[in-house]
Amino acid sequence: xxxxxxxxxxALYDIPGPATRKRHLLYGIVSTALIxxxxxxxxxxxxxxxxxxxxxWTPFEYKGIQELLLRGLGNTLKAFAYAAVLSLLLGxxxxxxxxxxxxAVRWIATLLVEFFRAMPVLVMIFFIFVALKVQxxxxxxxxLTLYNGSVLAEVFRTGILSVERGQSEAAxxxxxxxxxxxxxxxxxxxxxAMLPTIISQLVVALKDTSLGYLITYExxxxxxxxxxxxxxxxxxxxxxxxxxxxIYIGMCMLLSWFATWVAKRERRNPKMKAVEIAPAEPGTLLxxxx
Numbered sequence: 001x002x003x004x005x006x007x008x009x010x011a012l013y014d015i016p017g018p019a020t021r022k023r024h025l026l027y028g029i030v031s032t033a034l035i036x037x038x039x040x041x042x043x044x045x046x047x048x049x050x051x052x053x054x055x056x057w058t059p060f061e062y063k064g065i066q067e068l069l070l071r072g073l074g075n076t077l078k079a080f081a082y083a084a085v086l087s088l089l090l091g092x093x094x095x096x097x098x099x100x101x102x103x104a105v106r107w108i109a110t111l112l113v114e115f116f117r118a119m120p121v122l123v124m125i126f127f128i129f130v131a132l133k134v135q136x137x138x139x140x141x142x143x144l145t146l147y148n149g150s151v152l153a154e155v156f157r158t159g160i161l162s163v164e165r166g167q168s169e170a171a172x173x174x175x176x177x178x179x180x181x182x183x184x185x186x187x188x189x190x191x192x193a194m195l196p197t198i199i200s201q202l203v204v205a206l207k208d209t210s211l212g213y214l215i216t217y218e219x220x221x222x223x224x225x226x227x228x229x230x231x232x233x234x235x236x237x238x239x240x241x242x243x244x245x246x247i248y249i250g251m252c253m254l255l256s257w258f259a260t261w262v263a264k265r266e267r268r269n270p271k272m273k274a275v276e277i278a279p280a281e282p283g284t285l286l287x288x289x290x
Contacts, residue, residue, distance in 0.1 A: 051238045060243065065227055072223025073247065079137060079209045079219060083144035084202050090145055091152030096182070098157050109153075116150035121208055129215045136217035140209065148205045155197050159190035199259035203252045210248075220244060 016024065046052060059065055097109025116124075125143035128134050134142070163186050171181040191198075213222035224244045228237040 046238070049238075051242075056239050059227075060239075068223045068227060069220070069243070072218060072220040075137075075218055076206075076209050076212075076220040079140050079144070079212060079217070080206045082137075082141045083148065083205050083209070086141065086145040087148040087152055087201075087205060088198075090149030091156055094150065094153035095156035095160070098153065099160065099182075101178075113150045113153050116146045117154070119147070121147045122211055122214070125211055125215060136212060136215045139215055140212040140217050140219075143211075144205050144208055147208075148201055151201055152198065155194050155201065156190070159194035159197075160186045162193060163189050195259055195262060199255055203255050206251060206255065207248065220247070 050056070094109050094113050097105050098113065100106050100109070121143055124146055125139055128142050129136065129139035132139075160182065167185055167189065168181050171185045176185070209219055210221040212219040213225055216222070221244065224240040228240045
C-alpha cells in the first residue's frame with residue numbers, strides 16, 4: 001500500500017489552505033462542466049446537421065474510396081519518413097558546423113540555421129515547387145527537411161553543450177580527438193536528454209506533410225479533399241474530416257508513445273545505472289603512496 005505524500009512548501013510555492021483547495025476544486029468543476037457543455041454542443045450541431053446519417057457514411061464502404069485513403073496515408077508516411085531521416089542528418093551536420101572551431105564554418109552554419117528557421121515552411125515548399133520546378137514529393141520533403149533540420153540543429157547543439165564539461169575534459173585527458181569526444185562521449189548523453197524535443201519536432205514534421213496538398217501531392221489530406229469534392233459520391237466534407245483527423249492524431253500519439261517507451265527503456269538499461277563504489281577504509285593507500 002502506497003501513501004500519498006503531501007506537497008511541501010518551497011520558495012515559489014505555498015501549501016494551499018482549506019479555502020484555496022475548495023476554490024481550486026470549484027474551478028476544476030466549472031472548467032470540466034464548460035468543456036463537457038462545449039463538447040455536447042458540438043455533438044448536437046453534428047446531429048442537427050445530419051452528419052451521422054448512413055447516407056453520408058456509406059460511401060466509405062466503397063473500395064475506391066478506401067484505396068484512395070490508403071494510398072494517401074501511404075504517401076503521407078513516405079514523405080514523413082524521408083523528411084524525418086533527412087532532417088536528423090541535416091540537423092546533425094549543421095550542429096557540428098555550429099560547434100566547429102573554424103570561424104568560417106561556424107558562421108556559414110549559423111547563417112543557414114537562422115535563415116531556414118525564420119523562413120515559413122509553406123514559402124519554401126512553394127518556392128522549390130514553382131520556381132525550381134521540382135516534383136511535388138521532392139519539393140515537400142526538401143521544404144520539411146530544411147526547416148526541421150535547422151530547428152533540430154539547435155536542439156542538438158544545445159544538448160551537446162548541456163553535457164557536463166568534465167565529461168569532455170576527461171575524454172581529452174585520455175587522448176581522444178574532438179570528433180571522438182563528440183561522437184562517443186557527448187552525443188550519446190545529449191541524445192537521451194534531447195529525445196522528447198526531437199520527437200516533438202518530428203511530430204511537427206508529420207503534421208506539416210499535410211501542406212503537400214497545396215502543391216498537388218497526393219497525401220492523406222489531398223485524398224480527403226478529392227473525396228469530399230467528388231460529386232459522384234455526394235460526400236460532405238465533415239465526415240471526411242472526422243475520418244482523417246483521428247488518424248493524424250493517432251499517428252502523433254504513436255510517436256509520443258514511442259518516445260516515452262525509449263526513455264523508459266534507457267532508464268532501465270543496466271549500462272545507465274550508477275556504479276556503487278565501496279567507501280574508503282582506514283589505512284587504504286593510493287597507488288604509489290608509501
